[in-house]
Amino acid sequence: MLTKTLQDLFKRYRRPGDIVFAVVFLLFSLFLLSQLGEQTQVVNRTKWFAQPSLWPRIAIYCMVVFAILHMVSSAVSPRIPGRWPEVIFWLRSLEYVAYFLIYVIMVPWIGYLPSTVLFAVFLAIRVGFRNKTTLMAAVAFGVVVPVIFRAGLQVRVPAGAVYEYLPDSIRIFFLTNL
Amino acid sequence: MDVLLSGFSILAQWQVIVALFIGSIGGVIIGALPGVGAAVAIAILLPATFSFEPIVGLTLLLGIYGSSMYGGAIPAILINTPGTAVNALTTYDGYPMTKRGLGHRALSLAYSASFFGGIFSILCLMVLSPVLALIAPHFGSREIFLAAFMGILLVVLAHRGQTFAAAMLAAFGLFLNTVGLEPVKYTRRFTFDQSWLSSGIDLIVVVLGLFAISQALLLLLESDHAPEKADVQGNLFSGLKELLGLKRIATVSSSIGVIMGMIPGVGEFTSQFLSYTYAQKTSKTPEKFGDGSEEGLVASEAANNAVPGAAMIPLLALGIPGEALTAMMLSVFYVHNVIPGPQLFENQMDFVMALYMALILLNVIVLVFLLFSTNILLKVIQIPTRFLGIMILTLAFVGVYSLRNSITDCALAAGFGVFGLILKRLDLPVVPIILGMVLGGIMEVKLRSAMARVQTPFDFIDRPIAMILFIMILLIVAAHIRTLIFEYKNKLRPQPTTVAVDADHPNQQG
Secondary structure (H helix, E strand, O other): OHHHHHHHHHOOOOOOOHHHHHHHHHHHHHHHHHHHHHHOOOOOOOOHHHOOOHHHHHHHHHHHHHHHHHHHHHHHOOOOOOHHHHHHHHHHHHHHHHHHHHHHHHHHHHOHHHHHHHHHHHHHHHOOOOOHHHHHHHHHHHHHHHHHHHHHOOOOOOOOHHHHHOOHHHHHHHHHHO | OHHHHHHHHHHOOHHHHHHHHHHHHHHHHHHHOOOOHHHHHHHHHHHHHOOOOHHHHHHHHHHHHHHHHHHHHHHHHHHOOOOOHHHHHHHHHHHHHHHOOOHHHHHHHHHHHHHHHHHHHHHHHHHHHHHHHHHHHHOOHHHHHHHHHHHHHHHHHHOOOOHHHHHHHHHHHHHHHHOEEOOOOOOEEOOOOOHHHHOOOOHHHHHHHHHHHHHHHHHHHOOOOOOOOOOOOOOOOHHHHHHHHHHHHHHHHHHHHHHHHHOOOOHHHHHHHHHHHHHHHHOOOHHHOOOOOHHHHHHHHHHHHHHHHHHHHHHHHHOOOOOHHHHHHHHHHHHOOOOOOHHHHHHOHHHHHHHHHHHHHHHHHHHHHHHHHHHHHHHHOOOOHHHHHHHHHHHHHHHHHHHHOOHHHHHHHHHHHHHHHHHHHOOOOOHHHHHHHHHHHHHHHHHHHHHOOOOOHHHHHOOHHHHHHHHHHHHHHHHHHHHHHHHHHHOOOOOOOOOOOOOOOOOOOO
């Protein structure tokens, strides 16, 4: 009877992996709740509305309450098979995150233009493009982006350390624009 | 008249005109590419616009925002894949028309209806501006606090069937905003003794992660899917004349779009569904809806294009964004120390007028561009989705890194990218996090200043606008509870099980 009432109250559409996310989010919220006293301070002679801990407190209590309700609604909703394949799909994204971070680290060393060309071509090969046209398009894209953003819009991206070793005639141009 | 002329002189700078053209045409292309969408483009370009004059940066972003839905109608009508999520209803009637060999007519009607909706909403705003200028100064700290609170409440309740998830994610956004050094008492909040957390979590880093990087990861991981080849033959100007015969539907739908656009958290989806329902109920041929009805197409396109203009109302008048895109634009204002809100209407009405005129111009530019270059655009959108993923990930770098040249920011954005990917795969909303961050900051500041003059709880709502807002909040909550009870009694639980138009690539629709 109770289960039936809960289902009527909380039932919703649920994609594979929903319960995993619900549990992890609840655990994260509970961890933040456990840190509330340690990571915020109560300041003396300050009214409640000006306390630095007020808004983190409101946010975390709401996170915990609604994460519990979300988990309950997930538990009582019809399940679509495919939980663990879905979780593996999430984890597969970490491969591209790693490539992205390598690209980020490379930029101050070898420069924005070379690293962007390398990154675009590498990703194109990695996702399965083999034809010459697409690889050339990746090279062109890798050139156009730094030209537009660094040379054109003067966006703040540092020059590559290797540019210092370029011949005098082109060094300043590379350091300023690419 | 002076304000109008002054606004025109602000607009007549070459940088603004260039930004308007790039934004409008870029927005159409971005909107037409299934899997990109205005949010991704705006998130990437946001840091680049910080070096521009506010009017230049805002015109560029407004151009993308206002024109992406025009572009989104093209794949929706021709290949049954909406370019942006808000063009989903356009597929219902647009694609059946294409199947009958009337693709050019459907496109022409969609462009005309979008143009009508866009212009209608801006004219409404221009007429409403003097009223706003009168009302806005009466918004003090407590009124803005209540309006921001109402914004969060509406955003949460607007996610029917996902209210708990939306609430927990909005609270997460609220929490993210509190991380770092507290600005008044200078105490640390949730920094875990890490110096990189002391300066807080930047909104742009979160936005880029949740919108751009997550979308790039999805496109890279899901199977490749280039839009089908399509071609349009026939006169694209016919819709302009045809729209005259559907002016009632166009006007009512645009009005619904304006009203819904002004309410935080409601936006394009609700306006589209309401106007589509209205058009169907009042039609002489309701059976044609979903099978190539001109009225359905006009209702859907006029309503969603009326929203961007109207969404600027709470942003400009109160400094309160109603959805993610206007939240991103708010950061452009802040970077340039232009604080949107009551003072903007009092002191910089010419700036507001310039923005309105820019919105009108962008609609004209987009309409002319589309009438002459739809076939070229159809070739541009043949980019394989995985290649789009490469492009977005590469561009996301410049967005994050140019903020403070911080590798930590990039790592954090990548983390939010994975988080955004999980939310999108689970069909959970991303927008409440962004609005929680933005509105949470506003609420914290405004509550502190408002409470300084409040002795009893009633003092908080003793001014007319505060009282009205408080009553509206109560009514919203009461209406939601009433709906829940009704649904519970009638076993009518909302089931957001609508199959995505392209079920194999549910996350590649902008």
